[in-house]
Amino acid sequence: MAVPAVSCHQVSKVWNPDSASPLLALDDLSFEVERGEFIVLLGPSGCGKSTLLYMIAGLESTSSGTIECDKLPVTGPDSDRGMIFQEASLYPWLTLSDNVTFGLGLRGMGPGLRREAASKIMKKVGLGDMLDKRPDELSGGMRQRVAVARALAMQPKVLMMDEPFAALDVQTRTKMQDFLLQIWRDSGASIILVTHSIDEAISLADRIIVFTSRPGRVKKDIRVDLERPRSPRDPAFHALQDELSELLADEVDRAFADQQRSETGSHTA
Ligand SMILES: Nc1ncnc2c1ncn2[C@@H]1O[C@H](COP(=O)(O)OP(=O)(O)OP(=O)(O)O)[C@@H](O)[C@H]1O
Ligand SMILES: [Mg+2]
Structure with a gap:
């Protein structure tokens, strides 16, 4: 059998474990991502989706269980694993060319080659003529495309995206989804994308992993077999849409009930 690109095995995460109120964010979570697969994580707010991405990125450690990429345990960040956040976190004082090749510079690539790489990758995201602009000259959609370009420049095997299009208007968002599918096919990378949008999940994913409310577990793993x-x-x-709405509504109701119980508890304490 092929080696999975990412493998999460019985992963749990407790935030603030040594405090008076430790918080179990994820509990006994297991799933695998195949090479080149497009995975979407869907679940109620606070169920631990971002926490999981941080752990796969190596920015946070697991409390128990293991995460492996290409069969190697994740022990810290690595350029094989790229991360894109909701707001493109570009360096405002650098040109787009320098922004997208920042990581290549850290790897020791000289200015000439960096410029060449920037030109190639920015063409891929449709911004080939904007190398010398700065981030504040761009629209939100363009900034997100630069963030994608910056991640792609490192040729990651796995690209993680945390609600990357949530701040964009509906039209731009649809365009960005088409663009992302194209980039994904060209790059051969696996993508793990978090969204709250059921339509976005169905439009993009090979598989949708639905989380329970906190502590996050896999509620259902759904293969999307649509052309x-x-x-x-x-x-x-x-x-x-109907199936996912129902699955999510159950979990959102449960999360609300839990929250109300804990609030009532704290009032009467
Ligand atoms: N650095 C942190 N320290 C302590 N608790 C945290 C930390 N980060 C997240 N949490 C808690 O862990 C739980 C899961 O948070 P997380 O941000 O992963 O949820 P999420 O599924 O991404 O939610 P959303 O959909 O709202 O982005 C929440 O209860 C949150 O308060
Ligand atoms: Mg989140």
Whole structure:
């Protein structure tokens, strides 16, 4: 069998374990991501999706369980694993060319080669003529494309994206989804993307992993066997929308009930 790109085995995360109120964010979570697979994580707010991405990125440690990439345990950040956040975190004082090749510079690549790499990668994201602009000259959608370019410049095997299009308007968001699918096919990387949008999940994913409310566990792992490009008018798309809405509604209700219980508890304490 092929080696999975990412493998999470019985992963749990407790935040502030030594405090008076430790918080179990993720509990006994296991799943695998195949090479080149597009995974979407869907779940109620606070169920630990971002926490999981940070741990796969090596920015946080697990409390128990193991995370492996290409069968090697994750012990810290690595350029094989790229991360893109909701707001593109570009360096405002650097040109776009220097922003996207910042990591290559750290790897020791000289200015000439960096410029060449920037030109190639910025063309891929449709911003080939903007190398010398600075981030504040761009729209939100463009900034997110630069963030994608910067991640791709490092040729990651796994690209993690935490609600990357949440701040964009609906039209730009749809365009960015098409663009991302194209980039994904060209790069051969695995993608793990977090979203709150059911439609975005169905439009993009090979597999959708639905989380329970906190502590996050895998509630359902759904393979999306629809041809791309996918149309919301397709009855199979509708069927999935219904299934996912129901799964999520259950968990959001549970999260609310838990929150109310703990608030009532703290009032009467
Ligand atoms: N650095 C931290 N220290 C302590 N607790 C944290 C930390 N980061 C997250 N948490 C807690 O862990 C739980 C999971 O948070 P996380 O941000 O992973 O959820 P999420 O699923 O990404 O939510 P959202 O959909 O709102 O982004 C939450 O209860 C949160 O308060
Ligand atoms: Mg989050």
